Amino acid sequence: MPKTIPVPDALDKPFWDAVNEKRLVLQFCTACEKLQYPIKADCVHCDVKGQLEWKEVEGKGHILETLVVHDTRVVRLKGDVPFNVAIISLDEDPDINFLANLPGTPVNEAPQGAAVEVVFEELEPGRFIHDWKVVE
Amino acid sequence: MTSSAGGFPRYAEGMGLWEHRGKVAVVGYGYSEIDRRWDGVSMDRTLGAFQLAAMQNAIEDAGLTAADIDGFMCSEAMAGDSWAQEDRGDPRPYFDPPYDSEDGLSLTSADWLIAGMAREGTPLSNLQYIDRNQLAIGQETGKAAQVVGDGQANVLLMTYNMGNVPGRYKLEEGDYSEGARKWSAPWGWMTSAMMQHAFVFMQYCTKYGGSHDDLAPFVLNQRRNGLLTPWGYYAQHEPYQITLEDYLTQRYICWPNGLLDSDRPVNHAFAMIFTTAERAKDMKQKPIYVLSHVQASHPTKSTMATLEDHEAFTDSLARRLYEGAGARPEDLDIFNPYDGFATFTQSYLEGFQWHGVKRGEAFDFYAGDIRVEGPHPFNSSGGNLGCGRTRTAMYTDSIEQLRGTAGARQVTVRAETAAMGQVTPGGNGHIFLSVHPQI
Numbered sequence: 001m002p003k004t005i006p007v008p009d010a011l012d013k014p015f016w017d018a019v020n021e022k023r024l025v026l027q028f029c030t031a032c033e034k035l036q037y038p039i040k041a042d043c044v045h046c047d048v049k050g051q052l053e054w055k056e057v058e059g060k061g062h063i064l065e066t067l068v069v070h071d072t073r074v075v076r077l078k079g080d081v082p083f084n085v086a087i088i089s090l091d092e093d094p095d096i097n098f099l100a101n102l103p104g105t106p107v108n109e110a111p112q113g114a115a116v117e118v119v120f121e122e123l124e125p126g127r128f129i130h131d132w133k134v135v136e
Numbered sequence: 137m138t139s140s141a142g143g144f145p146r147y148a149e150g151m152g153l154w155e156h157r158g159k160v161a162v163v164g165y166g167y168s169e170i171d172r173r174w175d176g177v178s179m180d181r182t183l184g185a186f187q188l189a190a191m192q193n194a195i196e197d198a199g200l201t202a203a204d205i206d207g208f209m210c211s212e213a214m215a216g217d218s219w220a221q222e223d224r225g226d227p228r229p230y231f232d233p234p235y236d237s238e239d240g241l242s243l244t245s246a247d248w249l250i251a252g253m254a255r256e257g258t259p260l261s262n263l264q265y266i267d268r269n270q271l272a273i274g275q276e277t278g279k280a281a282q283v284v285g286d287g288q289a290n291v292l293l294m295t296y297n298m299g300n301v302p303g304r305y306k307l308e309e310g311d312y313s314e315g316a317r318k319w320s321a322p323w324g325w326m327t328s329a330m331m332q333h334a335f336v337f338m339q340y341c342t343k344y345g346g347s348h349d350d351l352a353p354f355v356l357n358q359r360r361n362g363l364l365t366p367w368g369y370y371a372q373h374e375p376y377q378i379t380l381e382d383y384l385t386q387r388y389i390c391w392p393n394g395l396l397d398s399d400r401p402v403n404h405a406f407a408m409i410f411t412t413a414e415r416a417k418d419m420k421q422k423p424i425y426v427l428s429h430v431q432a433s434h435p436t437k438s439t440m441a442t443l444e445d446h447e448a449f450t451d452s453l454a455r456r457l458y459e460g461a462g463a464r465p466e467d468l469d470i471f472n473p474y475d476g477f478a479t480f481t482q483s484y485l486e487g488f489q490w491h492g493v494k495r496g497e498a499f500d501f502y503a504g505d506i507r508v509e510g511p512h513p514f515n516s517s518g519g520n521l522g523c524g525r526t527r528t529a530m531y532t533d534s535i536e537q538l539r540g541t542a543g544a545r546q547v548t549v550r551a552e553t554a555a556m557g558q559v560t561p562g563g564n565g566h567i568f569l570s571v572h573p574q575i
Binding site: 001003004005006007009012036037038039044045064065067068069070071072073074075076077080082083085087095096097098099100101112129131 | 307308309310311312313314316317318319320321322323324325326328331334335338339342387388389390391392393435436437438439440442
């Protein structure tokens with residue numbers, strides 16, 4: 001799928017730099033000891049500011065549910081419908097969830113609850129994005 | 137979520153009775169005609185023209201003159217689809233004043249509306265209070281009630297619109313994603329509540345059982361109620377009932393959300409008048425008292441909010457609205473929760489425990505008798521699904537049910553209180569109305 005290409009900013013550049021190295025690095029609040037994704041300026045779990053650090057995670061998760069997109073406003077993806085959009089919970093912290101297209105899994109065949117692992121797709125030379133793939 | 141004891145917004149738990157309970161009343165409402173889209177030609181059917189008509193109709197309904205209005209409130213934020221939307225890209229011609237810019241055509245500013253009322257010979261000549269920055273009608277109605285209760289305005293005219301123009305709705309073009317969109321668009325997540333709620337709906341089905349098709353009785357009944365709403369989009373332009381077969385064979389947009397589970401954007405405007413209970417005593421219409429209002433704004437803690445989140449959000453919402461009104465679930469007669477997508481309305485139904493419906497029981501409730509003439513007239517307005525995406529049918533219906541003027545939709549059960557709101561469990565405003573100043 002021709003995913004749109006994320007444009008890093010100053011805040012999330014470390015995250016995308018890690019993705020380009022095929023690593024998944026999330027924010028970690030040292031005050032409340034919670035992971036955070038997507039990347040934000042402040043911790044969404046507690047009121048303490050300035051305590052966010054970067055922490056690499058293993059990249060294993062499970063499928064919560066899978067939607068199937070039949071019509072999309074995202075013009076770049078119009079030629080790829082229908083496609084999966086799964087919601088993945090991270091094993092290291094199930095409150096963290098990601099979107100995934102489940103490459104290799106046909107639509108309407110995504111096994112609910114299945115184990116998945118992070119994969120990295122190259123969108124432009126040297127620019128990667130994370131996705132999640134069902135573990136066989 | 138930050139809290140506020142008194143004032144606006146009312147987010148906090150444990151606020152007790154609303155300090156102005158029964159001291160503010162709704163005394164008028166009005167609405168415009170309705171179109172699927174503005175056609176780009178008819179100057180009497182622009183969003184601005186529609187909104188001026190709605191405001192004038194509300195003033196007339198209240199038995200007032202424009203000079204009686206001392207407070208004005210609107211939402212300048214583009215709620216529908218405007219030609220001015222940045223990514224639309226295509227330039228368009230403008231016209232002679234007052235249509236020499238986008239203002240008045242597919243979006244409306246407070247200045248344009250106030251000038252328009254003067255141009256039409258109904259000047260709002262005594263305004264002391266102007267609020268142009270409301271997000272959407274759910275929050276706006278609560279703010280209007282609060283402003284009157286706080287004494288910042290004595291007679292407040294509140295107006296809201298939803299616009300729609302030709303073309304596909306809010307396309308997301310380009311090869312790159314910036315800002316918040318970089319965390320969603322690459323995987324095909326659209327800027328819409330649809331996918332969020334499709335996900336939570338699937339979690340709901342997994343937890344409690346059932347499937348998409350269990351929404352059919354609700355969606356069909358929404359259309360039926362909408363067809364009983366004379367001004368609504370379907371009553372006006374597509375006056376036929378959808379069937380179970382239509383529903384089960386509908387085109388899916390994002391499974392499990394289909395075309396018939398989604399409201400249709402329209403061009404329409406609405407207005408409502410609030411005043412003090414004291415002033416309302418001698419006015420044309422029977423006062424509809426405001427007993428409470430609350431708002432919610434919950435940050436999403438990861439990419440997606442979950443069923444657990446939405447249940448907690450709507451439990452809190454219902455608890456706070458009931459508490460502010462001094463009411464219990466059994467005191468709520470008319471309930472018009474939001475239905476922009478059919479997949480989330482059950483969250484409100486169960487959170488408010490309307491007619492005793494608890495978590496996981498919505499599908500059984502939908503399969504029962506929810507017709508307006510039956511014992512459980514759920515969402516008697518028809519909502520957005522039945523009337524088009526005006527976001528205001530739940531307000532017009534609630535007022536009409538309490539006045540006893542709902543015509544073919546008039547419920548046969550008691551209709552002395554009503555609750556309604558908009559938009560989604562994560563962010564919304566709700567209001568509690570009653571024919572009595574207290575329960």
